Amino acid sequence: SVYGVLLFLCLLDVYKISGHFGPPGKPKLTSCRSPEKETFTCWWEPGSDGGLPTTYALYYRKENSDAVYECPDYHTAGENSCFFNKNDTSIWVNYNITVVATNALGSNFSDPVDVDVVYIVQPHTPENVTVTVMEDKDGPFLRVSWEPPRKADTRSGWITLIYELRVKLEGEEEWEEHRAGQQKMFNIFSLRSGGMYLVQVRCKPDHGFWSEWSSTTYIKVPDYFPRETSVWILIAVFSAFIFFILTWILNLKSNSVKHCLLPPVPGPKIKGFDKQLLKNGRSEEVFSALVVPGFPPTTSSDCEDLLVEYLEVYTPEEQELILEEGKDLQEGCLKSKGSPSDSDSGRGSCDSHTLLMEKCGEGEGKEEKHQERAQKGKRQQKHQTGWEEGDVSHTREDVLSPDMSEGRVKTWPSVFSPLPQYSSRPLDHQGSLETARQLCLSDSLFPPPSTSSHLSYNAKEGLAASGLQLPGFRSTEYVEVQRVNQEDMVILQPLFSSSCQRDGHLQIGQGEDYSKVKGVDSGNMLLLQREVEVKREEEDGDRYSCDIQDRVTESCYTTSTAASSQVTGKPTSCAGTAMPVQEEMVLAANGYVDAATIRQQEMCQVRVETKTHSNKG
Amino acid sequence: MAHRGSQATTLYLTALYMLVSCTAVPVNDLLDRASQRSDKLHSLSTSLTHELDSHFPPIGRMIMPRPSMCHTSSLQTPTDKEQALRVSESDLLSLARSLLQAWVDPLLLLSSSANSLPHPAHNSIYRKIQELQEYSKSLGDGLDILSGKMGPSSQYISLLPFRGSNDIGQDKTSRLVNFQFLLSCFRRDSHKIDSFLKVLRCRAAKMRPEMC
Numbered sequence: 001s002v003y004g005v006l007l008f009l010c011l012l013d014v015y016k017i018s019g020h021f022g023p024p025g026k027p028k029l030t031s032c033r034s035p036e037k038e039t040f041t042c043w044w045e046p047g048s049d050g051g052l053p054t055t056y057a058l059y060y061r062k063e064n065s066d067a068v069y070e071c072p073d074y075h076t077a078g079e080n081s082c083f084f085n086k087n088d089t090s091i092w093v094n095y096n097i098t099v100v101a102t103n104a105l106g107s108n109f110s111d112p113v114d115v116d117v118v119y120i121v122q123p124h125t126p127e128n129v130t131v132t133v134m135e136d137k138d139g140p141f142l143r144v145s146w147e148p149p150r151k152a153d154t155r156s157g158w159i160t161l162i163y164e165l166r167v168k169l170e171g172e173e174e175w176e177e178h179r180a181g182q183q184k185m186f187n188i189f190s191l192r193s194g195g196m197y198l199v200q201v202r203c204k205p206d207h208g209f210w211s212e213w214s215s216t217t218y219i220k221v222p223d224y225f226p227r228e229t230s231v232w233i234l235i236a237v238f239s240a241f242i243f244f245i246l247t248w249i250l251n252l253k254s255n256s257v258k259h260c261l262l263p264p265v266p267g268p269k270i271k272g273f274d275k276q277l278l279k280n281g282r283s284e285e286v287f288s289a290l291v292v293p294g295f296p297p298t299t300s301s302d303c304e305d306l307l308v309e310y311l312e313v314y315t316p317e318e319q320e321l322i323l324e325e326g327k328d329l330q331e332g333c334l335k336s337k338g339s340p341s342d343s344d345s346g347r348g349s350c351d352s353h354t355l356l357m358e359k360c361g362e363g364e365g366k367e368e369k370h371q372e373r374a375q376k377g378k379r380q381q382k383h384q385t386g387w388e389e390g391d392v393s394h395t396r397e398d399v400l401s402p403d404m405s406e407g408r409v410k411t412w413p414s415v416f417s418p419l420p421q422y423s424s425r426p427l428d429h430q431g432s433l434e435t436a437r438q439l440c441l442s443d444s445l446f447p448p449p450s451t452s453s454h455l456s457y458n459a460k461e462g463l464a465a466s467g468l469q470l471p472g473f474r475s476t477e478y479v480e481v482q483r484v485n486q487e488d489m490v491i492l493q494p495l496f497s498s499s500c501q502r503d504g505h506l507q508i509g510q511g512e513d514y515s516k517v518k519g520v521d522s523g524n525m526l527l528l529q530r531e532v533e534v535k536r537e538e539e540d541g542d543r544y545s546c547d548i549q550d551r552v553t554e555s556c557y558t559t560s561t562a563a564s565s566q567v568t569g570k571p572t573s574c575a576g577t578a579m580p581v582q583e584e585m586v587l588a589a590n591g592y593v594d595a596a597t598i599r600q601q602e603m604c605q606v607r608v609e610t611k612t613h614s615n616k617g
Numbered sequence: 618m619a620h621r622g623s624q625a626t627t628l629y630l631t632a633l634y635m636l637v638s639c640t641a642v643p644v645n646d647l648l649d650r651a652s653q654r655s656d657k658l659h660s661l662s663t664s665l666t667h668e669l670d671s672h673f674p675p676i677g678r679m680i681m682p683r684p685s686m687c688h689t690s691s692l693q694t695p696t697d698k699e700q701a702l703r704v705s706e707s708d709l710l711s712l713a714r715s716l717l718q719a720w721v722d723p724l725l726l727l728s729s730s731a732n733s734l735p736h737p738a739h740n741s742i743y744r745k746i747q748e749l750q751e752y753s754k755s756l757g758d759g760l761d762i763l764s765g766k767m768g769p770s771s772q773y774i775s776l777l778p779f780r781g782s783n784d785i786g787q788d789k790t791s792r793l794v795n796f797q798f799l800l801s802c803f804r805r806d807s808h809k810i811d812s813f814l815k816v817l818r819c820r821a822a823k824m825r826p827e828m829c
Contacts, residue, residue: 038698064685090696092805094684118808157819157829158698158812182828206656206815207663207808 022050023106027099029113033122036151037091037159037205040084040117041077044099047108054103058082063094091117121208123161124149126201131219134187140224142167142188146201149211160206166213170196194223645821647763652818654756655713655811658749662804665745668738669797677794687802689719689777694809701812706820707771709813714760716806717753719777723799724750726783734796735789749803756810 025047034040046056058071071082095117099110126146134143144165152159160182166175167188180186191197197220200213250257518527684690694712695701704712728750731743764771785799786792819829 063683064690086697091698092694092809093696116805118812153698155819155829156702157816158702160815184827206811207659 021052021105022048024048024050024052024054024101024103024108026108027056027101027110029097029099029110032097032113032115032120033209034089034117034120035122035124035149036153037118037121038086038151038153039089040115040120042071042082042084042097042115043077044080044082044110046080046101049101050103050105052103052105054101056080057100057102059098059100061096062090063096089117093117119207121159121205123152123159123203123205123208123211125211125214126163126203127214129199129201129214129217131197131199131217133219133221136189138189140191140221142191142197142199142219142221143185144188144199144201144217145185146214147184148203152203152205161203162206163201163203164210165199165201167197167199170198170218175200191221193221193225195221197221641766644763644766645818645823647759647766648814648818648821651756651759651763652811652814654752654759655807655814658752658756659804659807659811661745661749661752662800662807665742665749666797666800666804668742668745669736669793669800671738672736673793673797674790677790677797680790681794682798684801684805686798687805688723688779688781689716689802689806692716692719692775692777701816704813705770706817707768709817710760710764710767710771711773711775713810713813714757714764714771715775715777716810717757717760718774719779720753720803720806721757722779723781723803724753726779726781726785727796727799730785730792730796735792 027047028045030043030045032040032042042058044056044058046054058074059068060071061068071084072088073083073085074081076083093116095115096112097115098112101108101110127149128147129144130146131142131144133140146163146165148154148161152161154161162182163180163184164177165180165186166177168175169192178186178188188197196218199217199219200215202211202213204210516529518529521527692712692715695704724746728743728746731739731746733739734742736742781799785795822828
């Protein structure tokens with residue numbers, strides 16, 4: 001028997017060592033909950049049982065006593081639980097709870113847990129959840145109502161519950177959650193017609209845990225016609241109606257609409273240009289059609305319209321200076337380029353800036369200087385002011401009125417102006433063309449240009465280029481074109497240096513600056529007297545020698561290629577107007593030169609009428 | 618004659634009742650406001666204890682004083698629902714006011730030592746303590762007004778002096794432990810206040826049964 005006991009013990013040890021049996025594992029208290037703040041339940045989790053039947057016991061201690069009590073009820077709440085009824089539950093008291101697992105081989109204590117019942121409240125789910133469909137002016141809506149869980153005493157205020165519900169359509173994933181506060185009823189709007197809805201409710205005490213969701217309540221929304229849709233249908237029909245009306249109107253007025261939206265592109269309007277010809281015919285036909293008989297103007301009357309009269313002043317030895325001047329002219333011409341075009345018809349040569357450009361071009365490289373061409377249609381020279389303003393227009397009517405015609409100022413090409421200033425030495429009588437003279441405009445007959453412009457002109461053209469002083473005027477000999485009178489006569493007047501200026505009075509300058517025009521010889525040259533006497537109020541003795549360029553040529557420049565033919569044709573027309581040179585007139589007391597006529601070799605003639613200007617008292 | 622007399626008194630009482638009820642903010646409204654404040658007070662204290670618990674030394678839980686050591690534990694309060702519902706309104710109010718009054722000084726201590734608390738979230742803790750003080754002050758004022766309306770017995774306040782020192786400890790652990798202990802005591806007391814006021818609210822809300 002002893003051996004039997006020893007064997008038994010050995011076997012036991014063997015089993016122990018092999019791990020089949022052992023004391024129980026440590027149990028663990030999982031949670032304690034109170035549904036209504038009056039009772040509570042604790043659950044535990046058993047550890048390993050060690051292979052042997054294990055018993056569990058729960059012991060607790062209340063906060064202000066050391067007495068240990070065992071769980072009063074292990075069964076009401078189920079397996080591994082302990083239920084504390086109302087009598088055993090105290091609130092605002094800490095419970096220290098421990099679970100002990102015991103088996104044959106030992107026992108094991110769980111970790112103690114401190115519990116205050118008021119902090120572990122988790123109510124049951126709300127009860128009696130009812131959902132009804134109700135009607136409203138905007139459509140149907142759901143009314144959800146419920147009741148608090150039976151056990152929770154909300155009437156006395158012992159427990160305060162707040163509620164929450166959630167809704168979703170059948171088949172959807174996401175719930176739509178709503179907080180309902182302390183109320184026991186909730187409305188849900190914006191329902192889908194004919195949809196099946198699922199509703200759930202849960203609750204929570206003011207300081208506690210959320211209950212479980214109540215069981216789902218199903219509700220079907222009846223089919224209804226949403227009022228909003230009917231409004232939209234009405235709007236759609238109305239807009240369609242309007243649209244049809246507009247389309248019909250648009251159709252009726254399609255042409256005018258087309259015209260408004262897509263205006264016709266203007267085609268080329270070239271006189272004589274025929275699109276059909278271009279498409280069908282040959283190029284020669286097209287171009288020949290372009291030639292309009294009336295253009296360019298070839299008649300003498302047209303010639304008068306074209307214009308410019310020039311006084312050429314020629315000085316051979318001053319070519320370099322002229323070259324310099326030419327540059328200035330270039331600049332000056334460029335300045336005057338801005339002449340507005342008036343029409344498509346041929347413009348006067350004086351209008352044309354190309355004319356000026358030509359002149360400028362000539363001035364650069366030409367030896368001969370600027371020629372004054374007098375023609376029937378004489379224009380006023382107002383080169384200074386005109387130069388400033390840069391435009392040339394010529395009409396016969398403007399002869400006497402130096403003001404703007406058609407808004408433009410008459411101007412002589414600036415070619416004239418700079419030349420005479422440069423000659424600082426006495427003029428040579430070399431051949432027909434001699435020293436350059438400056439033709440100054442009398443300011444009395446013209447609206448005086450601004451002094452500044454006058455001066456600036458001089459400064460620009462004369463001084464800038466040559467650097468000579470203004471008093472250089474004195475060394476040059478001038479004939480002043482006073483005006484062009486109605487009979488197409490250029491009225492010249494010898495000019496003293498001081499008088500080539502603004503004040504507009506004919507002043508008689510000093511001595512050697514001026515010369516009288518003796519006459520015009522057959523070679524269309526102005527013969528001038530050499531002597532220069534400058535005295536006022538001397539009638540006969542004053543001779544002014546102005547070395548004036550003798551040859552006055554008129555160039556009728558036009559922009560058309562037919563100009564040359566025009567020019568050549570001119571003398572014939574102009575010749576008839578030649579007046580005999582009146583020599584006595586030429587010798588004017590005060591040195592004014594009226595060149596009666598200047599015949600031009602091949603050009604239109606400028607009738608230069610010299611008039612004596614007497615200062616007799 | 619007696620009939621007419623009873624009629625007259627009924628009429629008189631009705632008129633008086635209506636007059637009284639029409640004058641100031643009704644009591645149930647005041648109670649509603651008060652219970653809202655007490656609710657907020659308790660929520661704050663709960664969040665504070667959780668925040669402090671996040672970085673609490675485990676050893677501290679071992680040496681934590683028992684809840685019976687709270688300075689307000691001497692005040693007799695109901696321990697279950699039947700007891701609580703048997704307490705009169707005035708007593709309930711008195712209890713609430715006493716508890717609230719007992720925490721004025723300890724909150725000052727908590728506030729002053731919150732900044733130097735050896736805890737990572739001491740700034741947030743300090744701010745919450747400040748809030749606690751504000752809510753506590755405003756609730757106290759409201760309850761004073763309420764007690765004026767509810768009769769003389771509600772005026773009585775039990776004195777619960779705070780005997781703790783002006784210092785919550787020297788070393789880091791003891792400071793944390795003492796701080797947490799004070800907060801746990803406050804948490805419970807604020808819950809009591811809240812519960813009493815909500816019971817009072819439901820008792821006064823005869824005209825709004827749906828709230829209770």
